[in-house]
Amino acid sequence: MKRIASGSPELDQILGGGFPENSINILMGLPGTGKTILAEKVVFENATPDRPAYYLSTVSEPVDKMLHYLQGFDYFDPAAIGETVFYHDLGETLRSRGLDGFVDEVIAIIKENAPAFLVIDSFKALHAFSSSPAEFRTKLSRLLTALSSVSVTSFLVGEYSADETALAPEFAVADGIVELVLQKIGVKDIRYLRVIKQRGSAYFGGEHAFKIARSGLEVFPRLVTEATPVAYDLSQQRDKTGVEMLDAMVADGFWKGSATVVFGPPGSGKTLLGLHYIFKGIEMGEKALVATLQENPTQLQRIVAGFGWDLQEAIDSGMLELFYVSPVDVYIDEFVSRVAGKVNAGGVNRVMVDSLNDLEASAPDPARFRDFMYAFVQAMAVRGVSTYMTHEVRDIFATSVVSKFGVSHMSDNVILLHYVKEKSEIHRAISIIKTRASGHDPSIRRFEISSDGVIIGEPFD
Numbered sequence: 333m334k335r336i337a338s339g340s341p342e343l344d345q346i347l348g349g350g351f352p353e354n355s356i357n358i359l360m361g362l363p364g365t366g367k368t369i370l371a372e373k374v375v376f377e378n379a380t381p382d383r384p385a386y387y388l389s390t391v392s393e394p395v396d397k398m399l400h401y402l403q404g405f406d407y408f409d410p411a412a413i414g415e416t417v418f419y420h421d422l423g424e425t426l427r428s429r430g431l432d433g434f435v436d437e438v439i440a441i442i443k444e445n446a447p448a449f450l451v452i453d454s455f456k457a458l459h460a461f462s463s464s465p466a467e468f469r470t471k472l473s474r475l476l477t478a479l480s481s482v483s484v485t486s487f488l489v490g491e492y493s494a495d496e497t498a499l500a501p502e503f504a505v506a507d508g509i510v511e512l513v514l515q516k517i518g519v520k521d522i523r524y525l526r527v528i529k530q531r532g533s534a535y536f537g538g539e540h541a542f543k544i545a546r547s548g549l550e551v552f553p554r555l556v557t558e559a560t561p562v563a564y565d566l567s568q569q570r571d572k573t574g575v576e577m578l579d580a581m582v583a584d585g586f587w588k589g590s591a592t593v594v595f596g597p598p599g600s601g602k603t604l605l606g607l608h609y610i611f612k613g614i615e616m617g618e619k620a621l622v623a624t625l626q627e628n629p630t631q632l633q634r635i636v637a638g639f640g641w642d643l644q645e646a647i648d649s650g651m652l653e654l655f656y657v658s659p660v661d662v663y664i665d666e667f668v669s670r671v672a673g674k675v676n677a678g679g680v681n682r683v684m685v686d687s688l689n690d691l692e693a694s695a696p697d698p699a700r701f702r703d704f705m706y707a708f709v710q711a712m713a714v715r716g717v718s719t720y721m722t723h724e725v726r727d728i729f730a731t732s733v734v735s736k737f738g739v740s741h742m743s744d745n746v747i748l749l750h751y752v753k754e755k756s757e758i759h760r761a762i763s764i765i766k767t768r769a770s771g772h773d774p775s776i777r778r779f780e781i782s783s784d785g786v787i788i789g790e791p792f793d
Contacts, residue, residue, distance in 0.1 A: 333533060336449075336485050338370070339377035339407065342551040342669075346527060346536040351508060354483050355531070356476060358455070358502060360492040361512035365523065366544050367489045368398070369405070370512070371451045373548040374487065376407045379416040383448035386441055387419045390434075392454035392491075395421040406546045418445075431461045431471045439478045449485050455502065456490030469501050476505050497528065507531040513539075517696045522663060525551070541665030552669040555707040571682070571718050574612030575605070577788035581764050581773040586745055589716040590768070591709045593688070593739055595723050596749030600760060601781055602722040603627075604639070605749070606684045608786055609720050611641050614651045618681035622652065623671045625659040625690035632656075639785045653678060659690040664701060667691060668708050675717055683712060687722040688739060706742050729753065744768040749779060752792055762788060 335350030
């Protein structure tokens with residue numbers, strides 16, 4: 333089955349390679365979800381003089397207005413208008429000649445111009461020009477018969493809601509259905525798309541986040557674990573942490589490819605301990621990625637310099653990649669997708685994620701956070717990449733770890749940084765809660781932060 337590229341490699345991946353050629357597809361969603369942007373991206377990416385595209389406007393938006401806003405996108409090519417992409421406003425035809433006249437006009441365009449791509453926007457608006465459901469079905473059948481009898485890939489764009497898929501007759505005859513959704517999560521708007529139907533073809537189901545950018549739709553396929561567990565070799569090597577006493581507490585370092593989560597209240601040293609881990613890896617010739625939602629690059633550079641590390645030198649040498657995203661405008665889908673992509677592209681050995689709390693807040697529901705984190709941890713393990721994650725807890729003097737989303741269960745190593753009261757003073761402390769397939773020191777030890785970084789001392793009395 334030949335495929336039509338959507339203009340987004342990630343969306344093509346979700347579609348199983350793109351839209352099937354000569355198929356009839358419905359792009360559905362409420363106003364503002366990005367349907368028209370997707371349809372226009374497809375035609376501008378694929379139309380050629382020998383395979384032209386015809387974009388037919390009904391009564392939702394006039395052509396001149398479409399073209400005005402279309403100019404704000406990178407994929408818009410003014411030279412293509414009238415050469416490979418043709419816009420027609422059929423609103424007047426609908427108003428003067430009704431649905432019959434509209435269908436006649438579309439069939440005439442198909443016969444005279446033999447387009448390879450055809451878009452009708454908005455298709456749902458056609459219902460208003462039908463006197464009854466029975467009449468609409470008759471006209472729909474005539475139109476779709478014409479579309480199916482020629483080599484044309486069609487996109488019917490409409491402001492449909494999810495409950496209309498079981499009522500409107502066009503959904504029964506469509507070969508493919510892609511739904512675009514806009515959700516309000518707290519003070520943020522998050523967009524998702526999902527493939528509801530794709531006849532005769534496999535596709536990647538579920539909700540996939542996307543953003544509207546100058547390039548069109550920026551899609552982030554959801555990260556999932558393989559249905560069949562992947563067999564991979566477990567390394568027998570240990571990762572040095574950069575803190576000698578911590579290495580000794582966990583049997584000479586963490587297993588390479590393991591996942592470590594460090595819990596602790598504010599100011600306990602979670603990020604600093606992670607930086608020891610990252611720069612020790614760089615010292616040993618291992619490439620690292622710091623993915624942070626906490627400190628921006630300028631702040632992080634000042635923190636790192638205060639302990640004798642040179643962040644910019646590590647970046648310039650190619651041994652360290654810094655990926656910063658503001659927690660104010662982050663999708664968990666985007667963050668995890670980009671981190672996984674950077675690991676795959678750059679031969680990364682160690683990853684630091686700071687912090688999981690921000691990712692929890694960016695997830696629309698706990699189940700999505702749990703699923704994404706489990707899939708992410710498994711994806712890193714399969715690739716032999718060691719992961720260090722931080723998680724802030726509220727209790728300053730906590731002696732136990734409670735993770736309502738099961739982060740500690742999916743991690744190989746769990747470390748607790750906390751505070752201990754000793755007479756009239758408060759001291760930092762470190763405890764190893766869990767090391768999978770390895771022994772560890774169960775004592776509560778002193779944890780100090782000096783100008784040289786972390787120092788782990790003797791156990792408390």
